[in-house]
Amino acid sequence: MALLALGPVAGFSQSPAPKVTAKPAAKAAAPVRSRTSVQYAKGFTLSYVGNYKVLTILSPFEQKTTATRYLLLPRGTARPTGFTEAQVIELPIRTLVGLSSMHVALADFLGASNILVGLGSFQYVSAPKVRQRITEGKVLEVGQGKQLNNELLVAQHPDLVMVTGWPGESLPRFQTLAAANIPVLINSEWVETTPLGRAEWVKVMAALLDKEDLVNQKFNQVVRDYQRLAASTxxxxxxxxxxxxxxxxxxxxxxxxxxxxxxxxxxxxxxxxxxxxxxxxxxxxxxxxxxxxxxxxxxxxxxxxxxxxxxxxxxxxxxxxxxxxxxxxxxxxxxxxxxxxxxxxxxxxxxxxxxxxxxxxxxxxxxxxxxxxxxxxxxxxx
Incomplete structure (x- = not known):
């Protein structure tokens, strides 16, 4: 919830009202300092431009590969010119609905299980912290595919709904959520052809959480350990x-x-x-x-x-x-x-x-x- 700047309240003080001066214009958000880069994954790109990020998800389901672009903006900042077709996601996301167990893994890897407020199904969840949140009633079961409960999602109004990029799961299918100004992000990690490429989708979640420094540290260690093991054989x-x-x-x-x-x-x-x-x-x-x-x-x-x-x-x-x-x-x-x-x-x-x-x-x-x-x-x- 945004904080409101309140002026003097009538009757609060007996002193004369202070002189009112023009409020200075809000400063533009500072440039993004924490960054990461994509080395192994082929299904998404991530770039940094000034104070915002551009995330592009590649959809390989058509004969000609299509791309879905997202503008990741600091909360409350104005949309930059250009990218008229891009969907805006305000950062950092505070609440997430994930429709796949992979989305649970991405959040849990970064110590952010607490942002999950909805899941496609409770059955396919392993992370202990998320199962505890389910037990405490802090996570809703919202269904998947044709059983997706749009009404429940609109009422919950999460910062982001993350879906799996199966054939036919394109953004137009989520018009109800778009009309309610709920961003939908397509995650297609399952099409990656290498284990490290698949795992590198944690960087998508890190970009959404402004946790690039953390993902660089943790993912780079996974890479080092994986490569050392592969070399041994x-x-x-x-x-x-x-x-x-x-x-x-x-x-x-x-x-x-x-x-x-x-x-x-x-x-x-x-x-x-x-x-x-x-x-x-x-x-x-x-x-x-x-x-x-x-x-x-x-x-x-x-x-x-x-x-x-x-x-x-x-x-x-x-x-x-x-x-x-x-x-x-x-x-x-x-x-x-x-x-x-x-x-x-x-x-x-x-x-x-x-x-x-x-x-x-x-x-x-x-x-x-x-x-x-x-x-x-x-x-x-x-």
């Missing part, structure tokens, strides 16, 4: 073969060459059979018969859906017992940090801590390189 004598995932409705989706998961596997020192195969969607839709020959001879099997035991795997399909990693007990799933509500923290904090995810993978695949590391996101299925 470059000259390993054996690069074990891995198979990833499980079929869903008779289709086995595996990461394609341009996916961030494929980059994880490269940096973890593996032999991944589809490391050179590309697909428009970021994953390859294969049949069981295509993947099975690889799985029959693979060294490790990763990401087995929601299963928590080998028995659960067999219950889905007895043919899995023939896979070499199943026989050898080399099956690892990324669901170690799943809470009572069913939220898997791998998809939340793991998205902004790729260094910890990579450490887990190296511990599994090359345990001699990290003898004291304890698995954080992964667990071996028994």
């Amino acid at each position: 470059r000259n390993v004598a054996k690069r074990p073969t891995v198979v990833v995932g499980m079929p869903f409705k008779d289709v086995w989706h595996v990461p394609d060459a341009d996916s961030y998961m494929a980059q994880f596997l490269r940096d973890a020192g593996t032999t991944y059979p589809w490391d050179k195969t590309r697909a428009p969607s970021g994953s390859l839709a294969l049949s069981f018969e295509t993947v099975a020959p690889v799985a029959l001879a693979a060294d490790y099997w990763l990401h087995t859906g929601s299963t928590k035991s080998k028995a659960e795997i067999v219950a889905q399909d007895a043919r899995y017992t023939a896979f070499a990693p199943f026989k050898r007990g080399m099956v690892y799933n990324n669901n170690r940090r799943t809470n009572a509500e069913g939220s898997n923290d791998y998809w939340e904090s793991g998205a902004v801590r790729p260094d910890l995810v990579l450490a887990d993978l190296i511990k599994i695949l090359h345990p001699e390189l990290l003898p004291t590391w304890q698995l954080r996101y992964y667990q071996q299925l028994k």
Whole structure:
């Protein structure tokens, strides 16, 4: 709430009223001093011009990539000339509605969980501080997609609603919020092709919070740790073969060459059979018969859906017992940090801590390189 400058109140003093002088014009906001730069992410750009920031989100869903531009202005300052199509967001944001668990991770990474006042769904939230806010009734469940509760959002009137940039989730779809002067920011981190590029979206949140100095410090440490871990596997004598995932409705989706998961596997020192195969969607839709020959001879099997035991795997399909990693007990799933509500923290904090995810993978695949590391996101299925 803006503070009002109040003049003398009648009757408050017996002294003569002071002489009224013209109020000096408000000074322009000082230039932005704290800055960050984008090094790994390809889905957004951030620039600093005088006292404001220009954030551009690239939408890769059309044949010709489109861009959505935002002017990030100090609260109460006038809109600069130009950028007539840009949406204005006043800084720093004080309240945020996030429609994805990734948005929770971005805020939590910067110690700003308290700005979250709304979530698309309570089910997919892991951060303890945010779950506590939910328990205390400080966060509203606002729905997603066609179930988005626009009336509730308009009544709440947050400083910003952050949405996931799926195909069709363009700004015109949020006309009701725009009419209520509620900014909507499209977050498309999921299209990034590297783990560090995906994690670097924390810099979008930092720009919204005026926390560039903090994000530079924390993210740069993540980068250093990630790169040190990746370097440790470059000259390993054996690069074990891995198979990833499980079929869903008779289709086995595996990461394609341009996916961030494929980059994880490269940096973890593996032999991944589809490391050179590309697909428009970021994953390859294969049949069981295509993947099975690889799985029959693979060294490790990763990401087995929601299963928590080998028995659960067999219950889905007895043919899995023939896979070499199943026989050898080399099956690892990324669901170690799943809470009572069913939220898997791998998809939340793991998205902004790729260094910890990579450490887990190296511990599994090359345990001699990290003898004291304890698995954080992964667990071996028994």
